[in-house]
Amino acid sequence: MPTLEFKGKQHIYAHHLTVPYRPLEPDKTRSCNPTDTDDNLIIHGDNLHALKALLPRYANRIKCIYIDPPYNTGNEGWVYNDNVNSPVMQQWLTENAPVDNEDLERHDKWLCMMWPRLHLLKELLSDDGIIFISIDDNEVHHLRMLMDEILGDENFLADIIWQHRYGRSNNAKLFSNQREHVIAYRKSDAVSHIRVKRNEELNETYSNPDNDPRGSWVSASYVNPATKEQRPNLVYPLTNPYTGESVNHPTHAWKYSQSTHEKHVTKDRLWWGLDGNLRYPRLKNFLSESEEKGIVPIDLMLADIAGTTDEGTKQLQTVFQSAALEFNNPKPTRLIANLIGIAEGVSRKNDTIVLDSFAGSGTTAHAVLDLNREDGGNRKFILIECEDYADTITAERVRRVINGVPDARDNALREGLGGSFTYCTLGKPIEIETMLTGEALPSYAALAANLLYTTSGASIGADTVGAKNEDGLFHSDDENDYYLLYKPDLEWLRSNAAILNLERAERIRDASRDTGRKAIVYAAGNYIGQRELTQMGIIFCQLPDALHER
Known part of the structure; x- marks a missing residue:
């Protein structure tokens, strides 16, 4: 299969693997009616780090991903600032920032920005999930090749044409553009049949x-x-x-x-x-x-069905009750609702988790809440926004549609769509250099969730993890029991209590005999030889080395 070569690719090829894990930190003051461990999420922070933070809980669980990345028209002035550990890369990036029309390498930088994010999105996407990406003619050809390489050309589903405006622009010099692309890919051939609701x-x-x-x-x-x-x-x-x-x-x-x-x-x-x-x-x-x-979807979404950017602007202004509010090209909720409908056309269930890692004005959350109100569904949304308006526009829009917009003409919007979300920021990275020096010690739950994902690829919610007994059992699957000896306390970590000793190992061995499973134990150290551990059926993983096993 042909592959796309671009400047910087060799430096960012495996960058998604080196991104540090940063636990999510809930902010109750910015949250809206937060409920339980399975709440909707709005995350303020770099989406590359936020996607990595979602892996321990949401790997292979997201049924619908929608992203609206920079179109790289040359007029947006976006900045590529991933911390790639390469002096050559760093010099290149600092020479021309922000990326604009004068930057002759803007396409290379856009591809460098997208590559690691698409890899992490692939890990989050479920086997029967679909990813949709809004884009225009500036990068659609590059995006197709990038997606073919990462997800496989056999998993391409459609280049959906969306009519994003009704009239023509007489300011155009050559052609007046009335459509954009929404590129759709599946994760695997588990998506073999799609039927959407009739209109x-x-x-x-x-x-x-x-x-x-x-x-x-x-x-x-x-x-x-x-x-x-x-x-x-x-x-x-x-x-x-x-x-x-x-x-x-x-x-x-x-x-x-x-x-x-x-x-x-x-x-x-x-x-x-x-x-x-x-x-x-x-x-x-x-x-x-x-x-x-149901009916098979088509690769054409006319404005009458999916709305326009003008409609998206009016929706946003209605929510904020301000005709002066400006936000560049917000998507209409009808477009997102139609895409969610396609993703749900695989299983015909309305409990989809929808992820948007370029959340912008929060249209995706608005669409999810609209659909839940309409059919009583239990869909969830996860929004990620790196800009400063994550609280004042992205989250504020969602707060308003949840609680109601008093002057809205639409009855449902005026009364409020209901729902909740937890607002999160990103915590300090869990890194080898600081792990056992007392700097930025993670919580037990955050470390356990990350270790489990790093070792096995399994996802589990950090806020549902806790030691189930004195020996640190925190998770079990068909083959293994997982133990973590840890407290976010430097003195404790330096004490004998943090070490796997013979007495504790024998208890773990006996428990494993009862369950028929092997035991994987994470700890700062151990007093038992490898031969004895093998005879006991125990796999010992020393902290913090275990963080980098996968």
Whole structure:
């Protein structure tokens, strides 16, 4: 498969693996009706670090990812500031910042920015999940090649065209652009079938001229495009039940085998007209059956269906009750709702976790809350925003739509959509250099969650982790029991209590014999030889080395 080469790729190729783990720190004062451990999240911080922080809990769990990264038009003035450990890279980045139209290497920098983030998003995406990326013509060709390399070209689903504006711009010199791209990829072939809900416009094409008790229907031709010579096995006489006449097509075969046709007759699925005056029958397809099955999505989202950027601006101004509020090209909630609908068209469930790591004005959360209100779903959102407006615009918008906007015309928005979220910032990195020096000691739960993910790739919520017994058991799976001897206390970590000794090892051995599982023990040190540990069925991982095993 062809790959895309760009300046800096060799330096950032594995950068996502070196990003330090920084635990999420809830901020109750900025949260809104926070509930439990499975709350919606709004995270203020660098999205590269925030995505890494989500891995211990959300790896392989996100069903729908939507991101709206910088389009790199040359007019945005975004800054690439990832802390890549390469002097050559650092010099290159500082020479031209911010990235603008004068930067002849802006495409390389954009690709360097996207590469590690897409790798982490891939780890978070579930096997039956879909990622959607909004982009325009400036980077769509580069993005496709990047996604082909990271997710595989066999997992490309669609280049969805979104009509983001109605009218043409007479300020354009060559062409007036009316559409953007939404690139869609799956994680794996677990996404093999997508059916979305029908809309009212499609339902209006159904009618019931013969008062069929099964409800409204549409009909489809019974005549095959293939000729009799091409499909001789589909040639047989039909009988018009109104006239009793034998019916044959002069040149073409029927669409269905004779045995299937007989089932259609038995189930009264053929439409010959109100008085039997149709020359050939048509097959009835009932609305009730179509609603149950859903319809296949198409790669075109017109403004009438998905909204426009003007609509997104008006929604934002309505929420903030300010016509003067300016935010560049906010997406409309209808666009995001349609994309979520496609992701949910795989499993037909409305409990999707939706992640947006370029959250901007918070449209994704607004869309999720709208959908939950509409159908009683239990969808969750995770927003990440690095800019200073994460609290004043991103989170504030969500607070307002949850609690209600007094002057809104829409009844639901005026009353409030309900819901909650926990506002988080990023804690200090868990690093080898500071781990046992007393600097930035992580909590037991944060360290345990990170160790589990680093060792096994399993995800678990840090806020649900705790030592279940005196020996530090904090998690079990089919094969292993996981133990962590740790307290965020430097004196304790330097004491014998933090060491795996024979007495504790024997208790762990006995527990493992009862469960039939191996024991993995994380501790600052141990007093037992490797041979004895092996005989006991214990795998010892010394802190902080265990942080870098995977």
